Amino acid sequence: MEPSSRPTGHRTVDRRDGPYGEVVLRERSGPDGEIHEIIANGCFLMDTSDGRSERRLLDAAYEALDGRPSPSVLIGGLGVGFSLARAAAEPAWSRIAVVEREQAIIEWHMSGPLRRISDAALADPRTVILHTDLVDHVHNASDTYDALCLDIDNGPDWTVTEGNGNLYSPDGLAACARRLTPGGVLAVWSAKPSADFEESLRNAGFSGVRTEEIRVARGVPDVVHLAVRPA
Structure with missing residues (x-):
């Protein structure tokens, strides 16, 4: 989620004050x-x-599920819509739930500039948008997912708000495990690898813990932390 270059020539498209602070959509x-950017606080x-x-x-x-038939997925964070669009492009997903706590971001996708990325995915009957906080959802929901x-x-x-830190704590990881079916996969995006988080995943009882680097245009790899809830 780090920018691809130093910001220049930005224009503010929308700015909102919400329950979690300020959220801004910028354009350059x-x-x-x-190119559109999302800035929070x-x-x-x-x-x-x-x-x-x-x-x-x-x-x-999806690959870590190793061919599980008709899996379901929960995406934490709508963001600019790339993850949702990718999920909808894979016909094997049977259910695609997206948790997004910022009403502004949802509206930027429903009727704003980000619609160009997510329009087809939002129209997909498998897709449901849940306007709620992800930390609350993993702790209090009853639904389970394969990923x-x-x-x-x-x-x-490097959390956006202090409360998000719970998600990566032993309590939060235990809640994530409860939202997963046996053998389900937890995948966490990060701008850099975290050996401490890998250890937290193992201590929380996850197996198959690994970190995959993804090279991006700016040259500094992003990573995905992967872990499996034991069957």
Whole structure:
């Protein structure tokens, strides 16, 4: 979710004050058209310049399921929509749930500039958008999924808001495990690898813990942390 280059020539498209602070949609010119960025409380989250690591988050989780028939997936964070669009492009997913706590981001996809990325995926009958906080959802929901693909921070060591830190704690990882079916996959996006988080996953009882690097245009690899709930 780090920017691909130093910001220049930005235009603010929309700015909202919500229950979690300020969220801003910005626009800048890129070599292939307009690039949109999401900023939360002054922290850059993601932009539409690349998207390969957000797509890989879904692909890596699906591959780790090793051919499980008709799997379901929960995507944590709608963001700019790359992960949702990738999920909808895979016909094997039987159910695609997306948790997004910012109403502004949902609206930017439903009727704003980000619709160009997510329009087809939002129209897919498998897709449901849950307007709620991801931490609350993993703790309090009753639904289970075959994969959890989480991308709400710049990584386990760099959270957007303080409350998100619970997600990567022993309590939060135990809640994630409860949302997974036996043998289900937890995939967590990060701007950099975290050996401490890998250890936390193992201590929480996950197996097959590994970190996959994804090379992106700016040259500094993003990563996906992967772990499996034992069957």
